[in-house]
Amino acid sequence: MSSEPPVPETSVLAVASHVGKQFVHSHTSRSRNKIAVFVLQSLGCDVAALNTVQFSNHTGYRQWKGTKVTAQEINDLWDGLKQSYLDRFDIMLSGYVPGAAAVEAVGSIAKELKEKSQAKPGSFFWVLDPVMGDNGKLYVADDVVPAYRGLVHLADLILPNQFEAEYVVALLPLLSEVKITDFASLRTAVETLHSRYNLPHIVITSVSLPLTAEQAEPESRPPAHTMSVVGSTRTSTGKSRLFSITFPVFDAYFSGTGDMFAALMVVRMREAVASSSLKDKASWLSDDDVDALDLPLAKAAEKVLASMHEVLSRTCEAMQVELDRELADDPAKEGGLSGEERAKKVHLLKSRAAELRLARNWGCLRGPTIEYRAVKLE
Amino acid sequence: MSSEPPVPETSVLAVASHVGKQFVHSHTSRSRNKIAVFVLQSLGCDVAALNTVQFSNHTGYRQWKGTKVTAQEINDLWDGLKQSYLDRFDIMLSGYVPGAAAVEAVGSIAKELKEKSQAKPGSFFWVLDPVMGDNGKLYVADDVVPAYRGLVHLADLILPNQFEAEYVVALLPLLSEVKITDFASLRTAVETLHSRYNLPHIVITSVSLPLTAEQAEPESRPPAHTMSVVGSTRTSTGKSRLFSITFPVFDAYFSGTGDMFAALMVVRMREAVASSSLKDKASWLSDDDVDALDLPLAKAAEKVLASMHEVLSRTCEAMQVELDRELADDPAKEGGLSGEERAKKVHLLKSRAAELRLARNWGCLRGPTIEYRAVKLE
Numbered sequence: 001m002s003s004e005p006p007v008p009e010t011s012v013l014a015v016a017s018h019v020g021k022q023f024v025h026s027h028t029s030r031s032r033n034k035i036a037v038f039v040l041q042s043l044g045c046d047v048a049a050l051n052t053v054q055f056s057n058h059t060g061y062r063q064w065k066g067t068k069v070t071a072q073e074i075n076d077l078w079d080g081l082k083q084s085y086l087d088r089f090d091i092m093l094s095g096y097v098p099g100a101a102a103v104e105a106v107g108s109i110a111k112e113l114k115e116k117s118q119a120k121p122g123s124f125f126w127v128l129d130p131v132m133g134d135n136g137k138l139y140v141a142d143d144v145v146p147a148y149r150g151l152v153h154l155a156d157l158i159l160p161n162q163f164e165a166e167y168v169v170a171l172l173p174l175l176s177e178v179k180i181t182d183f184a185s186l187r188t189a190v191e192t193l194h195s196r197y198n199l200p201h202i203v204i205t206s207v208s209l210p211l212t213a214e215q216a217e218p219e220s221r222p223p224a225h226t227m228s229v230v231g232s233t234r235t236s237t238g239k240s241r242l243f244s245i246t247f248p249v250f251d252a253y254f255s256g257t258g259d260m261f262a263a264l265m266v267v268r269m270r271e272a273v274a275s276s277s278l279k280d281k282a283s284w285l286s287d288d289d290v291d292a293l294d295l296p297l298a299k300a301a302e303k304v305l306a307s308m309h310e311v312l313s314r315t316c317e318a319m320q321v322e323l324d325r326e327l328a329d330d331p332a333k334e335g336g337l338s339g340e341e342r343a344k345k346v347h348l349l350k351s352r353a354a355e356l357r358l359a360r361n362w363g364c365l366r367g368p369t370i371e372y373r374a375v376k377l378e
Numbered sequence: 379m380s381s382e383p384p385v386p387e388t389s390v391l392a393v394a395s396h397v398g399k400q401f402v403h404s405h406t407s408r409s410r411n412k413i414a415v416f417v418l419q420s421l422g423c424d425v426a427a428l429n430t431v432q433f434s435n436h437t438g439y440r441q442w443k444g445t446k447v448t449a450q451e452i453n454d455l456w457d458g459l460k461q462s463y464l465d466r467f468d469i470m471l472s473g474y475v476p477g478a479a480a481v482e483a484v485g486s487i488a489k490e491l492k493e494k495s496q497a498k499p500g501s502f503f504w505v506l507d508p509v510m511g512d513n514g515k516l517y518v519a520d521d522v523v524p525a526y527r528g529l530v531h532l533a534d535l536i537l538p539n540q541f542e543a544e545y546v547v548a549l550l551p552l553l554s555e556v557k558i559t560d561f562a563s564l565r566t567a568v569e570t571l572h573s574r575y576n577l578p579h580i581v582i583t584s585v586s587l588p589l590t591a592e593q594a595e596p597e598s599r600p601p602a603h604t605m606s607v608v609g610s611t612r613t614s615t616g617k618s619r620l621f622s623i624t625f626p627v628f629d630a631y632f633s634g635t636g637d638m639f640a641a642l643m644v645v646r647m648r649e650a651v652a653s654s655s656l657k658d659k660a661s662w663l664s665d666d667d668v669d670a671l672d673l674p675l676a677k678a679a680e681k682v683l684a685s686m687h688e689v690l691s692r693t694c695e696a697m698q699v700e701l702d703r704e705l706a707d708d709p710a711k712e713g714g715l716s717g718e719e720r721a722k723k724v725h726l727l728k729s730r731a732a733e734l735r736l737a738r739n740w741g742c743l744r745g746p747t748i749e750y751r752a753v754k755l756e
Contacts, residue, residue, distance in 0.1 A: 003740055003741025003744060003745065004741070005737070005738055005740070009738065038416075038419060041416060041420075041736075041737040042419075042420050042737070042740065044737055044738050044740070045737060046737055046738075047737075084726050084730070085704070085723065085726050085727055085730065086730060326463070345463065348462050348463050349463055352462070352463065352464060358419075359383075359419040359420070359422055359423060359424055359425075360383055360387065360422050360424075362381055362383070362420065362422070363381025363382070366381060367381065
């Protein structure tokens with residue numbers, strides 16, 4: 001495996017936060033917290049991380065509180081970067097942003113970077129992961145959803161999950177609700193995003209639809225526990241070029257997979273266009289005669305899913321080994337634990353064991369073996 | 379180059395801070411700030427970073443203030459890790475710790491981890507970088523120096539620079555002052571540390587001595603601008619086994635080189651003992667018949683310096699390219715800058731350009747070519 005980075009020199013502004021269960025370790029940060037930053041760096045990107053959640057002054061491990069940065073603070077941070085001549089970015093990756101005003105502040109950074117790049121098409125690319133919720137549940141404030149309305153058209157690539165895609169489409173004037181329930185409504189959603197928002201590239205990251213009649217035939221039925229990503233790059237007339245990649249799902253919950261996916265997409269998209277003339281075209285938009293399966297987006301997504309699958313497989317294996325070891329460890333000590341304490345211990349050990357194994361599986365990030373291929377959706 | 383990490387599974391507690399010029403970028407952290415953590419992770423270690431300097435709530439980029447964590451906070455953080463079953467570490471790496479009480483708190487973490495490892499010799503190893511000053515100047519409070527007195531004997535490997543080594547030796551009762559001015563006083567310092575503190579391994583990281591008579595002979599004179607590291611692993615009777623590695627010095631200032639050196643030493647020492655029976659011996663102490671040049675410490679230091687030299691070479695090259703580009707960039711814009719503003723801009727651009735290029739030079743960390751070999755000092 002070559003030690004050369006897969007991308008040319010690439011400066012990334014990563015706007016995100018580290019919430020959820022990892023939060024409690026944020027001051028004594030465990031290595032796997034800052035997943036997007038580590039993935040980007042270890043694949044050769046120079047990363048400035050603008051954190052959207054910071055920590056209160058009330059130290060003491062058990063009293064850590066996250067405080068959300070305000071829009072004003074995001075603006076100040078951005079001004080600070082500019083004043084220090086640290087505002088030259090090839091790519092911006094934005095993830096979870098707390099609150100509508102903060103979302104707008106992030107949008108105006110993107111707008112500024114986009115405007116600065118006008119003279120040099122393709123020199124700035126915004127990957128927007130519109131983190132709002134999953135599995136039918138919003139986990140941002142209600143006003144965050146419309147706050148994306150003014151921004152989405154500025155993005156070059158968006159990475160909603162199926163639930164978020166419905167919300168994004170629903171942001172459009174005149175469309176009050178869109179449910180993605182089958183392939184037809186999925187296509188409508190993607191085409192609407194391409195045509196109304198002019199969005200160049202879309203990847204819906206976790207698509208789970210009822211089987212079509214054809215798929216339901218016993219001989220072509222996909223194995224149980226699979227999911228798909230569905231992507232498309234628009235043509236010059238706003239038509240979709242849809243592909244999908246189906247992959248097996250692990251029966252375990254890992255936090256940070258979304259951040260890992262987004263960071264890998266940044267690297268692999270940049271890689272896919274770096275040696276072609278596409279890199280000098282606005283939004284890296286392929287010519288109309290390029291087939292769905294030949295899109296840089298499809299090539300990138302294949303590599304990303306290959307890395308994801310390898311890292312998650314290794315994480316599953318290591319998790320089991322770690323849990324077996326920890327729970328077998330010194331059973332005498334367990335004597336003093338109540339049932340509740342024991343359950344808490346098991347929960348903590350499980351959370352720790354399920355953290356993504358990135359540092360030891362760098363090879364999976366750098367040179368994964370592609371197993372799941374894109375297929376064309378027509 | 380193999381993608382397998384050079385070390386077996388290794389859990390590291392990294393106690394350090396990120397001060398100095400990088401500090402201003404700490405919230406929007408530039409990728410190169412957290413050098414030790416990145417180096418450790420990218421070589422396969424699982425790292426918990428206990429930061430000894432944290433940030434005030436006064437956000438706004440220009441108003442960031444660092445607040446030093448107190449001893450109580452360090453204790454709380456440690457208790458939190460224990461309660462979450464996150465206190466299993468193979469190695470602790472400690473660097474800059476602000477204030478005497480905080481130094482003592484870090485020492486008691488080391489003591490606790492050391493005691494826990496008694497039943498399994500070699501299962502815990504403390505690398506202590508006693509950051510106190512350089513070039514004749516202390517940059518910690520005066521009471522930090524004696525605070526190390528109660529701790530140094532707990533360390534397995536210390537990494538002082540020449541100036542700090544004098545201070546550490548001077549901590550010993552009865553020795554009020556030691557100046558390292560020549561090879562004889564250097565040897566005395568190392569032997570004193572071995573015998574009085576029982577210190578297993580010592581590397582003095584930046585030794586610059588007047589030439590000996592022999593070295594001063596024209597044919598054996600080292601090239602200008604070199605420095606040495608001098609290391610030793612004690613024998614069972616406390617004798618030294620001294621080696622030195624001389625390497626060229628770059629004519630530029632890079633911050634973070636000390637952190638990079640320490641993190642690489644952690645990885646390479648672990649690697650050097652991992653496949654031998656040494657890993658099951660307390661402090662990984664080689665048998666008495668092992669020659670200075672065959673010590674794991676010497677092998678590790680050779681690899682570390684090879685990586686350092688490659689990364690610094692690449693940084694120098696990239697720095698020049700970046701500066702040329704930035705300063706040539708859009709000279710029309712410069713019109714509005716006063717002389718003072720222009721000087722400030724150049725300073726900021728230089729600071730940024732001099733940041734260690736780690737993300738793009740992962741190959742230099744992973745598989746450096748050894749150019750500078752250890753020689754025996756007798």
